[in-house]
Amino acid sequence: MSEEITPEIFNHLVTLAALELDDKQAAYLRRELNQQLKAIHELESIPLDVDLKITTHGVSYSLTTSPVLREDTWLPHPNPGEILAQAPQVDEQYIIVPDIPHEKLD
């Protein structure tokens, strides 16, 4: 069976996923992806009704079982410094990141 995820497709995925892999990792991950896809192809043998409805999760919620969404109101956090302290780099109350690259669009 030919490989569905070729090195070219794989490299494109790695870029989109914001990853950077060494050769050993890449070889393992590409092999496992292709193996998993072989398993996934079993789904193609199942006859599916065109009108079969999908749900966002297995249990269907009704109006009575679905919780009412809370109001979208703004509340101040009691201690924003605690949240900011988690950031790897902060200057006063700003999170610092490296330069955001700019690309000129044609």
Next chain:
Amino acid sequence: MELCDRSAHELLDLLRSKQVSAEEVVQSSLQRIAVVDGRPGSLESGEETDQDRRTVHAFISVAAEQALDQAKAIDQQLAKGEQVGPLAGIPFSAKDVFCVKDTYTTAASKILANFKAPYTSTAVERLQKQGAIMLGKVNMDEFTYGSSNESTAFQPCPRNPWDTSRVPGGSSGGSTSSVAAGEVPFSLGTDTAGSIRQPAAFCGVVGVKPTYGRVSRYGIIAFASSLDCPGPVTRDVTDAALMLQAIAGADPRDSTAANVPVPDYLATLEQGVKGKRIGLSPDYFQISYMDAESGEIHQKPVQEDISAAVYHAAEVLQRMGAEIIEDVPMPNTRYGIPAFFVISRVEAASNLHRYDGVKYGYRTPSAEDDLRVMYRKTRNEAFGLQPKLRILMGMYVSAAQYSEQYYNRALKVRALLRRDFDQIFDKQGKYQLDALLTPTTPTTAFPIGAIYGDSVLMQYSDQFTVTANHAGIPGLSLPGGIAADGLPIGVQLLGPDFSEHTLFSIGRALEIGTQDEVWRLQKPAVLR
């Protein structure tokens, strides 16, 4: 019997009658941890030693002083005659995906190794409000991605207390190891494809995957948001009912926590099985798995002593008044894993995009002057192979050109899996079942290193559990015997939405019906 070997409900009786103190209970657990747990998992683990191979390594962190302080406070309240919570003085562990304010919550990943949660998850908060004492956080597969605990970034990984050369299962392997080894009477786990029930079966304890939405997911690091279910790991069914009672119910902070009243699980626990209709399906006594070379799907029967244990459980329940219905068709069972490969990966990839080295967690120490390079280096250095695999697969099968072929098809297969259960539980249907009785796993716990790395074969160990996650229904795994290899066997009960009370009463009946059987006298190797 030491205090730490007692169940939570036994300890509560002893605490309420003032035969023991909360401090003694916590001390007993801490002493057991000191004897059986070995060194905790860490990012800088170095070489594995012989001693490492003989201990269970369930914990990543133990909050001994904090737990003892809480226990002393409870004892003082009891001494003054003040009212305490219904679980006051009972120690528990939490899988390290549950955020607990001001404690490290790592998801067993380097990328979150320095993350201190700024708030507490609803499940932990509810246990703590009832007076339960969190003893520590337990190890797991990285971001819950695995069925053996070997993928944790915090090594040594947890080991099975029955045989430390075997995996405890996963991803809640730290939870089940800590309960089986007598370190805590109960633990919080999460179940996305069987991550509570499979390790519960491997470690000879009780594990519950509640109905989707029965327990709030607020404050839990997400894997696959449409499938994740937090739930109890305990040593008996009574404790499982007690624990679910504490954590279940609507939560304004989780819009998927169902607005369904929580019944009194203990009130119906001993009601027996007379008149209950319990099904057996041939589709749960054979496994389908893919040949790695040819890609062909093969089928073979489950391990012989496992199917014998399930049939024995059916006989016991029949003698107690249940009606056993055989040959119940569940034709889509074999598609649960392929559908999971798609749905869970799409959701996992989405959930993992937030880890970028900007807001919290790990950032590459190399000085970069380009944001995109920083993203890539951070994610490469701090994600293990299993998260990377899920990100890549999730992105591939949800890409615009492939989503109809893969993602939408998998969602439709999920609907078929749900239909299988709807038909057998339909009260006007042909089968009218109260529960389906199945093996929890196709095999007993496998040796460490035997499967890890083969991501396809590893996933197939969840074949009998993942169907409940797709369908959203509840599942209960409980001990059903000991196999010829000396390892525990789990039997599983699956029921309709929000039927946890029924599963508990059937499970409790099975405990009563088998309480005098010889296998119940056997203990995990680390306790012999």
